[in-house]
Amino acid sequence: MNDFWEELVQSLGNLKGNKTRSFLTMLGVVVGVMAIIGIISIGEAGKLSIKKDLESFGSNLAAIWADKREDTVYKPLNNYDVEFLRSLPFIKDVSPTLSLYREVRRSDKRLDCPIMGVSPSYFGLNNRHIEKGRFFSSFENNNFRRVCVITEGIKKELFERHGIDDPVGHVVKIGDFPFFVIGVMKKIELQSFLSSFVGEEKEIYVPERTVKTTFGISRINYILFGLKEGVKPTAARKSLTSMFRLRKGRNTYYGMQFVENQINAFSSVMNTVTMIITLIGALSLFVGGVGIMNIMFISVTERTREIGIRKSLGATQVTILRQFLNEAVILSLLGAFAGIAIGSLVTLAVEGLIKWKPYISPGAIVLSVFFSLIIGVVFGIIPAKKASALHPIDALRYE
Amino acid sequence: MNLIVLKKISKIYKMGKVEVPALVDADLQIKKGEYLAIMGPSGSGKSTLMNVLGCLDVPTSGEYYLDSKDVGKLNDVEMASIRNQMIGFVFQTFNLLPRLNARKNVELPLIYAGVKRQERHIRADKLLESVGLSGRAEHLPSELSGGERQRVAIARSLANDPHLILADEPTGNLDSKSGEEIMKIFDSLNKSGVTIIVVTHENFIAEHADKSIHILDGRIERIEVHKK
Ligand SMILES: Nc1ncnc2c1ncn2[C@@H]1O[C@H](COP(=O)(O)OP(=O)(O)OP(=O)(O)O)[C@@H](O)[C@H]1O
Ligand SMILES: [Mg+2]
Numbered sequence: 252m253n254d255f256w257e258e259l260v261q262s263l264g265n266l267k268g269n270k271t272r273s274f275l276t277m278l279g280v281v282v283g284v285m286a287i288i289g290i291i292s293i294g295e296a297g298k299l300s301i302k303k304d305l306e307s308f309g310s311n312l313a314a315i316w317a318d319k320r321e322d323t324v325y326k327p328l329n330n331y332d333v334e335f336l337r338s339l340p341f342i343k344d345v346s347p348t349l350s351l352y353r354e355v356r357r358s359d360k361r362l363d364c365p366i367m368g369v370s371p372s373y374f375g376l377n378n379r380h381i382e383k384g385r386f387f388s389s390f391e392n393n394n395f396r397r398v399c400v401i402t403e404g405i406k407k408e409l410f411e412r413h414g415i416d417d418p419v420g421h422v423v424k425i426g427d428f429p430f431f432v433i434g435v436m437k438k439i440e441l442q443s444f445l446s447s448f449v450g451e452e453k454e455i456y457v458p459e460r461t462v463k464t465t466f467g468i469s470r471i472n473y474i475l476f477g478l479k480e481g482v483k484p485t486a487a488r489k490s491l492t493s494m495f496r497l498r499k500g501r502n503t504y505y506g507m508q509f510v511e512n513q514i515n516a517f518s519s520v521m522n523t524v525t526m527i528i529t530l531i532g533a534l535s536l537f538v539g540g541v542g543i544m545n546i547m548f549i550s551v552t553e554r555t556r557e558i559g560i561r562k563s564l565g566a567t568q569v570t571i572l573r574q575f576l577n578e579a580v581i582l583s584l585l586g587a588f589a590g591i592a593i594g595s596l597v598t599l600a601v602e603g604l605i606k607w608k609p610y611i612s613p614g615a616i617v618l619s620v621f622f623s624l625i626i627g628v629v630f631g632i633i634p635a636k637k638a639s640a641l642h643p644i645d646a647l648r649y650e
Numbered sequence: 651m652n653l654i655v656l657k658k659i660s661k662i663y664k665m666g667k668v669e670v671p672a673l674v675d676a677d678l679q680i681k682k683g684e685y686l687a688i689m690g691p692s693g694s695g696k697s698t699l700m701n702v703l704g705c706l707d708v709p710t711s712g713e714y715y716l717d718s719k720d721v722g723k724l725n726d727v728e729m730a731s732i733r734n735q736m737i738g739f740v741f742q743t744f745n746l747l748p749r750l751n752a753r754k755n756v757e758l759p760l761i762y763a764g765v766k767r768q769e770r771h772i773r774a775d776k777l778l779e780s781v782g783l784s785g786r787a788e789h790l791p792s793e794l795s796g797g798e799r800q801r802v803a804i805a806r807s808l809a810n811d812p813h814l815i816l817a818d819e820p821t822g823n824l825d826s827k828s829g830e831e832i833m834k835i836f837d838s839l840n841k842s843g844v845t846i847i848v849v850t851h852e853n854f855i856a857e858h859a860d861k862s863i864h865i866l867d868g869r870i871e872r873i874e875v876h877k878k
Binding site (some may be wrong): 264265 | 727746
């Protein structure tokens with residue numbers, strides 16, 4: 252009676268005697284667990300990689316731009332605003348961004364592309380790295396030097412296709428003005444689906460002051476800035492909003508965005524999605540549980556005589572209850588293990604296909620084993636109770 | 651010393667509005683070590699009496715004392731313990747578990763008694779040997795003859811050294827030669843002190859016992875003492 256091992260062996264024996272049925276019964280649990288393992292693992296892996304991508308832009312990065320709403324007037328940002336932002340204690344670094352379209356030429360190749368006027372701190376703020384050459388310096392910015400940093404896309408179009416591997420030191424014409432190429436930017440390496448938004452960059456970066464003097468353009472599209480460590484985006488937004496009202500007038504409006512907020516918003520969306528699909532998996536587990544209950548009822552009926560015999564030999568109600576409960580739990584646990592195995596393989600395959608790091612959520616494994624155990628007990632208990640409550644003689648007489 | 655005392659035991663089945671009296675006011679005393687046959691026509695209540703004696707069935711009224719214990723006042727665990735320790739059943743249809751081999755079948759009462767694995771194994775093999783089946787331990791019931799199956803069932807009923815063997819037509823499904831072998835086992839068990847109650851239709855089976863109890867329509871008609 253206290254021989255748990257013997258009970259286990261007998262339960263397994265009974266399940267083995269009905270292999271096809273046991274397998275079919277487990278199927279619901281298998282599918283449920285597969286769903287849970289797959290979705291949670293892929294969801295978590297996705298969240299991680301997207302978070303990493305967003306962070307690779309610099310998680311304390313933020314931007315502010317002049318906007319117009321129904322009851323406000325549009326008042327563009329200017330150099331004084333840049334200097335003002337730079338002076339604030341909770342802001343680390345600032346770069347204005349001016350963008351314009353110009354034709355870019357090198358000998359007889361032409362290309363229409365966006366020109367970005369930025370200050371040297373732009374690259375650090377954005378976490379951008381150099382592939383060849385260097386970024387421009389404050390000196391070059393302050394002295395309106397006609398130098399530029401190009402991206403991979405430009406390098407391909409204007410140089411590599413024409414046999415030049417290293418564009419550094421060459422001259423390109425932006426509009427009517429010659430610029431020295433001093434650096435090539437490294438491509439952004441992204442893991443998540445965000446990479447499809449970035450695509451191949453075709454931009455040219457030039458010092459913002461050079462843009463003003465050379466092209467006569469002074470309208471700042473937006474100002475990038477970095478928050479100091481530990482500064483909360485919500486707090487920053489609040490004080491910036493009131494400060495810009497004071498500076499620019501009560502009837503102005505400035506839009507702001509914070510990467511940290513984006514990360515949080517994205518995480519919470521992903522959490523919701525994961526939760527919903529986990530619920531679907533749990534639902535499928537539940538359906539699997541009903542299947543187990545169904546089969547256990549059939550099994551109790553089929554084995555009524557066996558129950559009678561066992562009782563005539565000294566089995567108590569508790570013994571019989573445990574026997575049938577064991578079988579239900581073993582069924583659902585076997586289903587869970589099969590689900591974990593198959594689910595993990597499928598998950599790894601999917602992750603391999605979309606080129607993510609292989610990742611199986613340990614939490615999902617614990618969760619599904621726990622769930623299945625509960626399912627086995629909850630759905631096994633009713634048939635087991637029915638079996639244990641049979642009167643010995645009624646069970647023995649059953650044909 | 652009485653092992654069994656029945657006082658006005660009745661068993662009445664209700665079939666809708668009709669009442670079927672299977673056993674009526676049975677008074678009976680059985681001493682330790684007695685060898686008893688229960689005889690009577692089909693439907694007279696022999697099996698009903700056996701099931702009450704074996705604590706498999708609960709009487710509608712009356713009192714049953716087994717080894718001085720009032721069986722009517724016992725709970726499930728105590729009843730199970732009596733079936734496990736005190737009583738050994740032998741059924742007409744053997745009632746072996748088809749998926750377990752002979753040894754495992756014999757081990758069942760030992761499992762419920764909490765006997766350890768190795769000791770169980772040894773005892774089951776000894777029991778099988780004592781009924782002449784030492785070579786059949788690994789056989790499934792379907793791989794045994796009727797007589798062999800019944801001998802496995804007897805070995806199983808003896809697993810926990812019961813005081814009482816209840817056999818309901820143990821030879822009913824066997825040819826006369828196998829039946830005779832089974833009865834020989836009972837005879838020697840009785841010689842070693844075990845109380846034996848056998849239900850039978852056959853006089854030559856009943857003659858193995860000390861007494862025959864004749865039942866008719868649920869009533870104990872007469873008790874016949876065999877001269878040996
Ligand atoms: N579960 C039951 N429900 C209703 N009536 C029953 C039930 N079990 C037995 N009976 C009736 O009780 C009576 C006695 O049955 P029992 O099985 O004790 O007879 P028996 O003497 O063993 O007969 P046999 O020699 O054929 O085995 C019979 O009339 C039978 O129809
Ligand atoms: Mg009968």
